[in-house]
Each structure stands twice: as C-alpha cells, then as structure tokens.
Amino acid sequence: MSAEGGETLAIDVKGLTKRFGSKLAVDHIDIAVPQGQVWGFLGPNGSGKTTTIRMLCGLLRADEGTGTCLGLDFRTQSEAIKRQVGYMTQKFSFWEDMSIRENLEFVARVYGIDDPRERVARTLDQLGLTGRQRQLAGELSRGWKQRMALAACMLHDPRLLLLDEPTAGVDPKARRDFWEEIHALSERGLTVLVSTHYMDEAERCDRIVYILNGRLIVRGSVNDVVEKSGLHTFVLDGRDVRHLSRALHGQPGVDYVGFFGAALHVSGHDRDKLEAALDPYRNRDGITVAETAPSLEDVFIDLEEAAR
C-alpha cells in the first residue's frame, strides 16, 4: 500500500496483462498512483489504455498481474471496488431515451444512495444542469453529455475516478471547465486516472504514463518524461517553413519533423548531426532556427516512430 514516500497508493498493480486471442493487448504494466493525484494515461489508439482501465474496475478479467485498487485486491474484490470507483466510459454509455434526471436517479439508486432525489437535485444544481434536467440524454451535445456523465460517476462519492478519454470531441471551453472540476476534486483527496490524447491535458496531470502496444514506455512528471527522452528539438520559424518539412525528413540526425502551429519542430537524438542537418537553413532569408525544449507531443511522436 505504501510507496517510497510513505504515501497511500490508490492504485498499485504489477504485471497487469491481458490477451485477446493471440494479441497481447496489455503487456505486464505496473502502475502505482498515490492517493489524491491526477495521473494522465497517454498512448496512441489501440495501445491498451481502455483495456487497462477496464481491468482496474473489474470490467475485464486480467490474465496476469497482482495488486490492489483502493486497498482491495483488484482481481477478487471487484464488486467492492466498483462501489468506490467512478468510471466514465469512452463512449457515452448512459440511457439516451431517459432524461438527465432519470439517468442520475437511476445511478443514485443502484449505488444505494439515501434520498436519491435530493442528491440528484443537489448535483444538478452544482453542475448547472437543473434547467436541462428533463431533457433526454440522447438530445444533449457532447459537452453536456460529458458533464452529465461526470456528474453520474461522481454521485456516489467515489474515492477513485477512472476517466477514459472524457474530453474527446468536446469544445475547448467545456474541456477547460472539465479540468477545473477534476483539479477541484483532486484537492479534496480524490485520485484520478484519466486517459487523453490532448497534450495540454497531459500537462495538467501530476504524472503521466505513456503506453504503446500494451507496454509501459515511460512514466513520470511531464518534465521527467521530456528529459528522459534524450531528444533535442529546434524550432524553425518564418516564411514558408512548412515547405521545408519534406526536405528535412530523413536527413541524417533528423528523427522527426512536425508542425507546431505555423512553425516546424525538428527533433533528433544526436545533437551534432541534427545541427549539421539544420545548418543550410540557418542563414536563409526570413527563417529563424532556435533550440527549444521538446514538447510532450514531440516526445510521444518520437517514441511512436522509434517503436516502428
């Protein structure tokens, strides 16, 4: 239960493994999330994020692995874990032919909450959903669906939130509000494991875990991950730099070229070779070449490319 710092671990699993037929979906992953932290779960589509989250909340049986979730054996005590975990599915999975209020009241009753009506009314009020309570869940926009889903998985005061790409397809304002809420919850001691494809969201996490092809590739704070990558990045800015992308691609020392807004990020592991490759562009008209810290995106794309 205790990590190095003596802190309590909300999730502490080792060797988590899941096979689908001959395919290894999750390959011996270790995760230890201290209580009260927000952990970001990153990786390309199909890397095993959803499978891992489902195993943690008992929706999939792990083929291998040991450990605890909220101090309970995640393999044998999943029923008890379910009562203390809020799980938000990747796809909206509430009843679209029921209103917001009906959905929430159903959830409240299943969790055995005393006075479900009162609790739902309070939750609706907190989330600003009172005006829409009679609207059918199926008629809501994505942003509102997501707010409703979060409200539903918070109803029973869980100690751990497992959120599977909660902000996919949600507009920026709604995303920002969502994260404000996540941070407020974490300040109250809630542990959050959230999978995402958004780098800005990853940067708001205490720790990130990057998985690829079912394997845990890197884990740590954003700075740790960037540092551990050993990547050097230069930013090329100026007129028509986007046309240089193709020319730079595949040059010795250049491992990855990517757009960063209008600018170009050129990254590589060998600093000298990389600089040599960029030299021809240094004195071109209207182009600036400067070293920068690699972004998380640079790091992840590099990891993905390296795995190929």
Added chain:
Amino acid sequence: MNFSLRRALAVLIKEFLQMRRDKITLGMIIGVPLMQLFLFGFAINLNPKDLPAAISVDDPGIFARSVVAAIDNSSYFQIVAHTHSPQEARRLLAEGKVIFAIEIPANFSRDIVRGAVPDLLIESDATDPAAGSYAMAAFRSLAATALRDDLVGPLAKRAQGAPPFNVVSHLLYNPESITQYNIVPGLLAVILTMTMVLLTCLALTRERERGTYENLLAMPATPLEIMIGKIAPNVVVGAIQSLIILGMARYVFAVPMIGSMTLLAGALTVFIIANLAVGYTFSTIAENQLQAMQMTMFFLLPSIMLSGFAFPFMGMPVWARWIGEVLPATHFLRIVRGIMLKGNGTMEIWPDMWPLALFTLLAGTLALLRFRRTLD
C-alpha cells in the same frame, strides 16, 4: 437523379460484405428453418393414433374380453389403465392422462347371449375435439366387427345385421365440440409465450448494442438484481394481456370458466415468469437483436406446434412429445384447459404445475450463469 446500376451494385456489395461478417446469424437463418422442417415434418400427425384409454370391465365373460382385445388391437387406442370405478376413470380424464374412458357394464356377455343389445359406454375428453374424432369413428366400426369370430353356433345370425351391442358415447367438457373452447384458452398460452419472450429477449441485447451494458456492469448491481429488475415490469404487462384475452374468451367467445379464477391467476403468474425467464436467457446469449429474434422464433414455433395447441399432443411420436413436455406452453395449455373447461382444482393441475415451476427455476438459473459479468 437517374438510376445507376453501379450505385445499386455498390450497395449490394456492401450488404453482402456485412452479411458475410455475421456468420452466426447467417448460420441461424439457414439452420433454424432446416431444423424446423425436420422437426415439424416428422412430428405432426393429423390422424392421431395410439390414444391413451382407460377401461373398466365389470363383466368376466368372453365377449367382454374380445371387445377389450379388439380395442387394444386397434391402432387408435392404447389401453393404459384398468379402472375399477367411474370416479377413477373421470380423474384420469381430468388430469389428461387418458383421452377415453371405456366402460363394459356387468352382464355384458350374458345380455348378448340372451339376445339383448347391451350398452358400451365410451367417454372422451372433447376439450380438443380434433384429437379423438377419428378414434371415435374407429370405435363405432369396431363395435360392428369385434365379436364376429365369437358369435358362433346359435348366435351366428347375430354376426350379421345390426351390431350386437350399442355404443354410447359421451363427449365430456365440450359436448358440442365447439372449437373455440379449445382454441381460445390455448391462445392464452400461445400469445403469452410470444409476447413475453419477445419482451425480454432484447433486455440485455439492446443494452449491449447501445453501449450501455458497460455502464451497467461498472455499477454494483448484481446479475440477480438486474434480472429481477428487468423481468418484474413485464409480469405486469403479461397480467394485463391475460385479462384482455380472458375477457374476450368470456364475453366474445363465451368460453366456459368452470374452475377457480384464483387458481388460474396463480398458474398464469408462474407461466408468465417462465417465458420471461426464457427471453431473458436468450438475451444473455444473443450477440445482436437479430439473433435474439431468431432464438425467439425457434422457441415460439415448437410452443405452437408441439404443445398440443395446433395439433393433438397425443398424436405426435414419442420423441416429439418429449420435446413438448419440456415446453412451458404444453403444461400451461393443459392447466388452462383443465381449469376453464374441466373445472380442475389444485390436485388435478399439480402434475403440470411442478414442471412449469421447475422450468422457470432452471431458465432463471441458466440466465444467471450465462450473464456476463465482464466484457471479456
């Protein structure tokens, strides 16, 4: 826009591709009709033979023995019980163990020797008028020939002309052979089977297809709680449906209601739950709604064809009757006809009540075992 064969073809190819991916459904679409063809093709017999009969013989004479032998040799009858009192024969008729009760009176042989024409009583269960009609006709012709070999010497002239004894037949429970008396209570069984199974066969399939199943599983509801919660509302639907059918039976078709309504209500409840449990079991197995519907059809057809609703139960070969015995509709059909037409009480319906209850229990258990607690 003008018609383009190419576009139509594009859609056609897409449909074939998708059809090919769903191998189980495709298999069911081909397999289910084939199975049904074999099943019903061999099982259904509109001229039922070997019908169970109870016989009581009060006469030790040779003619009585010959009549019994003639009945036993006839392909239409199978003597399954020798009764000693009319009450015993009536009970067997009420329970549906026999379709005919035949009584050879005392002094039967003596009367024939003396030149009198004694009566031979045959009572038949006419709740299903079709079941016994051929056999009844056969019985009459049997009367004319049964004693032909025995009527020798001074009695030889009686072998010709009018039959030496008189067949008195009583059609019990439905003396006027009104088909509705049989069909309408039977419809209660068939309609309930159809709608109750349909109501629940999509219970979980729909959740799975809409993606809400994952949410349901992530919550702490147990399989038993989910099953009860999903079945219970449909019991009310079944009750309303039963009231409508029974009301129509009474006021439109004038079907008699001799037995206890309370008893019928009790049996109905068990029957409704049995079918809901079947539908729910299907929904734990089916991958999609089409498969669930196929399974429902697969259950519904035998419930109509092999239960004794559409065709006389006793006319089917033994293997088909065994399939029938497994189906809740078969037992409920006997119960509802028994209560409404025969005035049967708890004692008489018990032989069909316990299989119904057992079936419900087994279907419910199977559903719970089949319920997938994970998304594996």
